[in-house]
Ligand SMILES: [Zn+2]
């Protein structure tokens with residue numbers, strides 16, 4: 065696989081200033097301890113306005129699919145991640161590609177949405193324990209895309225709703241919001257592999273929140289987490305840890321699941337708004353703080369698996385402007 069991060073500067077007037085190539089080995093061995101304990105279930109926590117701890121979701125199109133039965137790890141109003149079935153397998157994606165270029169005030173992100181790490185085997189095989197709950201019948205495939213983001217995004221006058229894909233991570237994988245096509249808590253209900261990913265109807269492999277397969281060296285070392293990706297409004301998405309290496313909760317973040325303080329941003333120390341992942345719903349963005357850009361090539365629209373439990377989401381809807 066290839067991950068390129070390049071920086072093209074106008075100041076020098078010519079071409080490439082920096083080139084960083086990350087190979088698949090950068091993503092290979094990621095130590096992580098499975099979260100022990102239970103989390104509040106996010107079902108019913110979609111909201112029609114920005115709200116802390118909720119997902120300000122754009123209206124869901126009709127006809128969504130997803131998990132067909134609730135697993136035993138869902139216990140009333142809570143769920144226990146460590147008890148959830150995990151899709152097995154170790155499928156490599158050597159053709160995975162991600163390139164991030166900075167040109168003037170724009171960050172151009174191109175890739176094919178395949179992961180820089182191995183995945184489980186999809187469609188979910190009948191022999192898998194998770195098959196009884198979510199028979200995700202989709203096959204992972206490349207989804208070429210190009211995203212042009214501002215390098216210095218500013219908060220919009222009003223926050224806007226999220227629906228489906230909300231950003232792209234440095235493993236090349238697209239990050240979706242917290243819910244499935246029926247508006248339920250996706251990480252709680254949907255069967256995923258050990259990287260917390262799975263494909264939707266058009267074959268797009270994606271996460272719905274934290275993935276132990278996206279490196280966060282600073283977070284692991286007890287500091288503020290590293291940047292793990294970019295939201296479609298241009299703001300950064302960082303890992304689970306805030307200042308001082310303390311794991312963040314919704315109470316530390318605003319309605320859109322972010323906050324402002326100094327972070328490393330394009331090689332400088334800058335006070336800027338940024339999102340964080342948390343263990344609890346809505347896991348990543350609760351809304352867009354900035355103005356989301358269109359993302360040609362990526363199916364928009366909410367998650368849809370098209371399993372026997374439902375016809376699946378239609379996709380094709382771009383994020384709102
Ligand atoms: Zn922070």
Ligand SMILES: [Zn+2]
Nearest residue numbers: 250254272367
């Ligand atoms: Zn999904």
